[in-house]
Amino acid sequence: MTVSIDMGEVMGGGASGPCGFDLEELLATRLLVQGNSGSGKSHLLRRLLEQSAAWVQQVIVDPEGDFVTLSDRFGHVVVDAAASERDLAVIAARVRAHRVSVVLNLEGLEPDRQMKAAAVFLNALFEADRDHWYPVLVVVDEAQLFAPAASGDTGEDARRVSLGAMTNLMCRGRKRGLAGVIATQRLAKLAKNVAAEASNFLMGRTFLDIDMARAADLLGMEKRQAESFRNLDRGHFVALGPAVSRRPLQVRIGSVETVGRGGGPKLTPLPQSRPEDLQDLLFQPASQGERTEAERPPVQESVPASEVLERLTRQASARDALEFAPIENDEAREKAIDAIIGELLEDPEAAFQPVAALYQDFQVRCRIARLSGRPLDLASFRQRVALARAGVSDTDVDPEIWATAEAVAASLPEEMRGVYLLIARAALQGEPCPSDQEIATAYGTRSPGRARWLLTHMEEQGFLVCANDLRGNRIVTLTDLDRQTAAPAARALL
Structure with missing residues (x-):
């Protein structure tokens, strides 16, 4: 069965009509989107995600928190990347196991932390068990942040692990069901070995000669045609690839059902105030609750994994859900807890993992098993694990x-x-x-x-x-x- 998703309308060049993407071909051949800031890349990605949400699982790496609004309309689970690396790896593994669409929200993190969090999440998706290699559309916005062509202000360790994860996604992810869709402001800033693995392209408005020349080269256009990228309107892209067309087509991206939290700049009238009122407003002593950006407390390394995993469990498909009634009998509940701990420790590496990490996994398994009553506290769990380990x-x-x-x-x-x-x-x-x-x-x-x-x-x-x-x-x-x-x-x- 061929699934075609409507991306908008073909414009000019003697062609007209809707622009359809062959979703199965897109999953097999990957996609690269390029355009300067304001060219409509995020709008394009949102259109792609909305049109394909009903057909394929989606994972969005979102550095600015623009795509979290998909959760209200399409049920995506928002994963807060401020969790620990262990939590992110556990969540990613369960995302693949339960086939749940998620948005990895990296908003508010330092660049190094963004790169490491994205790398941990992508690597866990890549290393999932073979039984869980279902098709996943992995969308990475601002990909030049995670696969930079050259070292910059970020640490070398963060750059290395992030680039490795992006390379795995684009070069080796297809056999594991991972279909990379990467968007970048400039091709020159994106690592070449990452960009080279895409077979489908959507090139938007760009102005620098080096970027125009590279975009024209990828699309098989003549150098004199490269100037046309400067004249593209917002939301217009030149498309090429086996999933869309064998020759370059100019496409106007269609409308979307959801909107990002940022939005574009809009002119609004300035407030009408007297000059003396404005002076009082600016120079009055700072209130106790008013802080400058430098005084704001740093983002805490919170661990929201339990809430995220609970949502993952609730949204797991009926095929993956365990089909048994809630356990209410105390004796049966104790036996079920012992069985869960035994299953948890069957992994040879479990004997050497921290008890806190095992306890988190234990809580998830208890929710999946629908154990009623007050959950086992950490101290009791620690004692049972000690006995089970022995x-x-x-x-x-x-x-x-x-x-x-x-x-x-x-x-x-x-x-x-x-x-x-x-x-x-x-x-x-x-x-x-x-x-x-x-x-x-x-x-x-x-x-x-x-x-x-x-x-x-x-x-x-x-x-x-x-x-x-x-x-x-x-x-x-x-x-x-x-x-x-x-x-x-x-x-x-x-």
Whole structure:
């Protein structure tokens, strides 16, 4: 099935009628939009997004917050890029999994932070699981900010990661379902390896010779025709590409249903006031609540991911939603929580992730599972994760002795409790002491040396005693339980 989206009207050149874009071809061949400030690039992108919203998932990288108004009319979720990098990566992964259209709002961030946030989000989209490689229209406004042709005022690290993410999007994103649509004020400011991957072009009004020459070259026009880009009206573009036309066409972009928050400059009458009133207005002492831009507090690194993920969950398609009724029974709820934590920790990397990051993912999974009742707090979650990391269960030991073990563990720091109970379970079941690697994993580290230090620390506190048998095997005695781990069985002689 061919899906054609109406971008406006073909103008001049002996051709007339509507200008249709083949959406499937556009997804396969990408799009580059160029035009000076005021040429109508944002209007063009908004028209493209509105016309294709019903057909394809969309992700908009929005440095100025112009496209957040799409959420009211078309249901896009606005992602505040002030979140941490971990949050942005989690959100991006769920965006691909649930096929939700979003606007990454970078407004108010410093240039370096904008570049890093966009890079983290785009890379997470790019690295999604193969099962989630659905078609996505990825629109990047002011692309020269994220893929600059040369280093500028931003840091080299931010420029490198941002340029890498944009290169992945335009050069390797097609096989992963990512279709890049990039818009820039000047082609000369945009990295060539990013611009070169687009096969469709919409060139708007531009004045500099270098930009006109490059635009004419991309469209296959003669050099003498390059001057025509100076005469284009606002909202008029020259289009070329397999998704629109095999020869250059001048197109007037159609109207849009939504408007940006910025808008264009409009003349309004100046206020009529007497000169003395104006002096009083300007030179009166500043009020307590009035601040200059330099005095304004910096943008805080807020973490709004929980609200964003909640909206992502609500807007997930019925195909991806879990089809079961809300869990209300307390016993069933506890089992469901244990199952969610177990599923969460199945990822080998989960053992080494901070508990706060796991807790955020846990909350999302609970909302998807529609768990009723008061959510598990962070302290309780931390304790359950410690037990789950250690593989501890009280179903195969004496409940009274196990209660004593839990009481002793409660006097240890939270991150050590799971390790103590791991060793206690081995001792109560007559098993050898866990290895350094098992203890390190239960402690949330990859370092066996850290595990040995932990045992030494717990021994100094009087919770256990470590000794080695004649074969060098470690045997741990738990002083409060009066139990010790078993020695490993000797290997049979060959």
